[in-house]
Amino acid sequence: LxxxxxxxxxxxxxxxxxxxxxxxxxxxxxxxxxxxxxxxxxxxxxxxxxxxxxxxxxxxxxxxxxxxxxxxxxxxxxxxxxxxxxxxxxxxxxxxxxxGFSNYKFFLQFLGYSVLYCLYIATTVFSYFIKYWRGELPSVRSKFHVLFLLFVACMFFVSLVILFGYHCWLVSRNKTTLEAFCTPVFISGPKKNGFNLGFIKNIQQVFGDNKKFWLIPIGS
Ligand SMILES: [Zn+2]
Ligand SMILES: [Zn+2]
Structure with missing residues (x-):
């Protein structure tokens, strides 16, 4: 969704x-x-x-x-x-x-919930991985499934955590990826944190004023 x-x-x-x-x-x-x-x-x-x-x-x-x-x-x-x-x-x-402006909230939620999902898959499949390690899994096919699932979940978890963490940092500073790489220039000159309004206001600018809607995927 x-x-x-x-x-x-x-x-x-x-x-x-x-x-x-x-x-x-x-x-x-x-x-x-x-x-x-x-x-x-x-x-x-x-x-x-x-x-x-x-x-x-x-x-x-x-x-x-x-x-x-x-x-x-x-x-x-x-x-x-x-x-x-x-x-x-x-x-x-x-x-x-x-x-950009109209879908950044959804993008962040997409990253955040994907991280949780990968974590859920990795932790639930881990007990089967232990079984595989001890040679307790019955068929060759299930061995492949367990290994593949654990590998993919861990791989996506690590890369998404890094990306999500980076974007959380950007939100807290009210920056976009482009602005993080190229300092915005104002009439008065370049300002690294030119859009920074303070931590809470920066979050509100992306997620909306009402905290109830911060985790729900609706436009706010
Ligand atoms: Zn254009
Ligand atoms: Zn584009």
């Missing part, structure tokens, strides 16, 4: 997000202008009306050439999904989708 949610929830195209698209006249003006400095200034003028506080490394307004929009803060263009994704974390090949 969580896999499905993470897979299906993509960029939420709200009315609010269309404000970031260039209007027809602005687009014409931008594309017909050949001087890069003037082009930059056109974007600065448009961005003045928008709640945008981050810039590119060179201090210019962040603009997506492919989607023709001023990128909202924390938004990045995904070349696989061919669109700009709000609060993009990374493109996940396992769920064949981008992980």
């Amino acid at each position: 969580l896999f499905f949610f993470t897979f299906t929830y993509t960029l939420a195209q709200t009315e609010e997000s269309f404000k970031f698209h260039l209007s027809y006249t602005d687009k014409e003006r931008y594309e017909n202008e050949e001087r890069p400095d003037v082009q930059k200034q056109i974007l600065v003028d448009i961005a003045k009306k928008l709640p945008v506080y981050t810039r590119t490394g060179s201090g210019a307004v962040r603009f997506c050439d492919q989607c023709h929009l001023i990128k909202p803060d924390r938004c990045h263009h995904c070349s696989v999904c061919a669109m700009c994704v709000l609060k993009m974390d990374h493109h996940c090949p396992w769920v064949n989708n981008c992980i």
Whole structure:
């Protein structure tokens, strides 16, 4: 179910997000202008009306050439999904989708519950592994099943724990994977922890205000 949610929830195209698209006249003006400095200034003028506080490394307004929009803060263009994704974390090949603003909660739950599931499988199959070790298992086939199950559960448990732990750290600092690797640049300059609101507020930003819904896979 969580896999499905993470897979299906993509960029939420709200009315609010269309404000970031260039209007027809602005687009014409931008594309017909050949001087890069003037082009930059056109974007600065448009961005003045928008709640945008981050810039590119060179201090210019962040603009997506492919989607023709001023990128909202924390938004990045995904070349696989061919669109700009709000609060993009990374493109996940396992769920064949981008992980971002609209599905990050589901992604974390997916990781967390998968860790528990792998732990459950590994611990319940372990007594059979002991039997295998002592040569008490009846058939060759069941030996293979037990070994395979234990190996896969342990392998996924270790890799998921590392990934889940890393993302818990990111949530506590209010960072995305992209921002952890590339420091966001604000109007005032680069800030490593520029989005950090404090531990509880950082969690609330991903999981919602109501604690009752933090562990349940519903949009909150
Ligand atoms: Zn884009
Ligand atoms: Zn993507």
